[in-house]
Amino acid sequence: QSVLTQPPSVSAAPGQKVTISCSGSSANIGNNYVSWYQQLPGTAPKFFIYDNSKRPSGIPDRFSGSKSGTSATLGITGLQTGDEADYYCGTWDSSLNGFVFGTGTRVTVL
Amino acid sequence: QITLKESGPTLVKPTQTLTLTCTFSGFSLSTSHVGVGWIRQPPGKALEWLAVIYWDDDKRYSPFLKSRLTITKDTSKNQVVLTMTNMDPVDTGTYYCAHRGPVPGTVYFDYWGQGTLVTVSS
Numbered sequence: 001q002s003v004l005t006q007p008p009s010v011s012a013a014p015g016q017k018v019t020i021s022c023s024g025s026s027a028n029i030g031n032n033y034v035s036w037y038q039q040l041p042g043t044a045p046k047f048f049i050y051d052n053s054k055r056p057s058g059i060p061d062r063f064s065g066s067k068s069g070t071s072a073t074l075g076i077t078g079l080q081t082g083d084e085a086d087y088y089c090g091t092w093d094s095s096l097n098g099f100v101f102g103t104g105t106r107v108t109v110l
Numbered sequence: 111q112i113t114l115k116e117s118g119p120t121l122v123k124p125t126q127t128l129t130l131t132c133t134f135s136g137f138s139l140s141t142s143h144v145g146v147g148w149i150r151q152p153p154g155k156a157l158e159w160l161a162v163i164y165w166d167d168d169k170r171y172s173p174f175l176k177s178r179l180t181i182t183k184d185t186s187k188n189q190v191v192l193t194m195t196n197m198d199p200v201d202t203g204t205y206y207c208a209h210r211g212p213v214p215g216t217v218y219f220d221y222w223g224q225g226t227l228v229t230v231s232s
Contacts, residue, residue, distance in 0.1 A: 002156060002158075032217070033216040033217070033218070035217075035219070037219075044206055044225050045149075045157065046222070047219065047220040047222070050216065050218045050220070090218070091217075092217045096172075097170060097173070098159060098170055098171065098173060099147065099159040099162065099170075099217055099219075100159060101149075101156060101158065101159060102156070103156050
């Protein structure tokens, strides 16, 4: 039922950079702010990025968000083993009149 | 600080109604633009948004589950209750409640409960 598409997995070596895409439409990403959530194994999701690119207090600047048209991207630089988690994008969908999450991306540190 | 905690049955039978309670602290649901949402996650699968209730009692539901969901709030008790009717084994998963940030014009969930695992089985 997810209307936001993410790659199932991305991986890189420690210290490298990964990017996670989130593809939607004009009903959601194209006209609404995007947020990102990190979910470590066995734990509740954690709020990581809001309003496309803003970081809440305590989130390191190794994490960045951007949006262009109907797609959003989460970037992680200086990859660490502690970054291994599932990452979800989310936004309001004006057609569905509800919030939607992405399909989720598993980040693996090689 | 803001905290939320879900409570309810861990096991329900097919066709039964599930009632979950979110008890929160650190904010008031009578403050403008504040909301509390429910999100679930089947084992090994993605997050799925279910519903949100706002400070003014405005409610929004997932269109895919709208006919089965009801969300209510008790501001005096700092609680939000979600009911889901006609439960099915596919509804098995972890159910989270979360605080919706109070900024108008943008929707995100900045504080989450620990989640409660609900299993649907006879």
